[in-house]
Amino acid sequence: MTQTVLLALDTSTEFCSVALLSAAADKAGHARAEPRTWLRHEQTGAVSSTRLLPAIRELFDEAGLTLADCNAIAFGSGPGSFTGLRTATGVAQGLAFGLALPVVPVSTLLVCAESARRRDVSATRVLAALDARMDEIYWADYAWDHVQGEWRTVQAASLDTPERLVLPDEPFTLAGNAAAAFGARLPAVAAARTVDCEALPHALPLAYAALRAFRAGRTVPADQAAPEYVRNKVAQTTAERSAEKAEKAGKAAKDVQAATLAHDAQPGEGRQ
Template sequence: MTQTVLLALDTSTEFCSAALVSASVDSAGQPTAEPRVWVRHEQTGAVSSTRLLPAIRELFDEAGLALADCNAIAFGSGPGSFTGLRTATGVAQGLAFGLNLPVVPLGTLLVCAESARLRDPSATRVLAALDARMDEIYWADYAWDDAQHEWRTVQTASLDAPQRLVLPDVPFTLAGNAAAAFGARLPAVAAARSVDGEALPHAVPLAYAALRAFHAGRTVPADQAAPEYIRDKVAQTTAERAAEKAAKAAQAAQTATQAAGHTPDGAPRQAPHGEAKQ
């Protein structure tokens, strides 16, 4: 048995979620007894960055532990809110650098699957689907492997219109908030054996999944921790906006020039053969 202390962070949604777990685990990273868990899960909207560090301090004070007692730091790597993902990544990196600890990045859709299984042990095939805004969903398909005590990825995290989600050919649980967001437009709602709209990104299921990942060696150095955006192009950079504006201005100038009877280089347009000059 090994005693493991792990800090888990998720700010991929409008919630600021942090959990500290102390667990005796076997060689597979499975708790041998009920872990001790301290958690803060608060709806903070867009200001998770101001609440996350105070929440972490509160957890360690409540547990009577110090940051130096940590063995690893896990974070929800996405998909999710761009700003939120950067917040969790940055805090996990900063703490891990300072303590020389490994980092455990875990996808938020897998965390939804873990949440569904914790809430219902029979949820061993989970289609996780989250509202991605812009009339799209983030989704992935997972199957629990009893022999390996781990999730197997059937379909990696994807971004699609609701009707394009691919349904498993076996009974499954639909996890996440996409059912509430899209209703009958999401075919999985009618096809699922059960719908768990409460199985959402949360630091506690993240911590449980991260314990297994940590003991399996699925960690990265702090400088390699990175968000998983999936939708990586929803806004232009300042340079891209300036370039687009300049291109539009140039096109408008060219159109105006041609309309005034000049070629694009400013020279008068030659009258076609047979056309009288004005």
């Protein structure tokens, strides 16, 4: 009998989410019972970084465990809030370095799929879509492999406008908050078998997904843990803004010039 203790962190949204999971398995890696779990999931807004470490300490105290009992540390790798992703990545790396532990990065979109399936066991094809702001969505498509007991990625994490999202070719669950954010602009809302707006990034489904990854050896050394931003940038540089402004001004000037020429070419009243 072996015991696996895994700490899972997610600060990709306005929530500070921390879960501690303790799971027993036989020598072949088969689960002996449902894992024991402890959770803190609090809406903290932009100050998740100040709450994360205290929440971790609280969970270990509550469970009667210590960081030294940990076998791995998992974190929501993104996509999501840039600042939040860096917070979770940095804390996971720092703790893993100090304890010489492996790290398990887990996509926040896969966590949405995991959450949807844990809430509804029939959700075996999940289109996960999150509001990315700037009139765009993060999305990915997952199918549950019953034989492997794991998610298969049909479409990796992508960034698109709501209208460009690609629908699965079979009945599916739409998970995430994009449906609430964009409504009818998101074709998947009308096409989905079920819409689960509550299936969001959360440390508990993250922990379950990370446990399978850890047992399968899908881990990285602490120094290789990194956020998955998907969107490369969220703001234009000063030069880019100036160039865009100049381009728009030039286009406007051309439009005015074209309209003036068109007007001059029209026969006017009283003209011979």
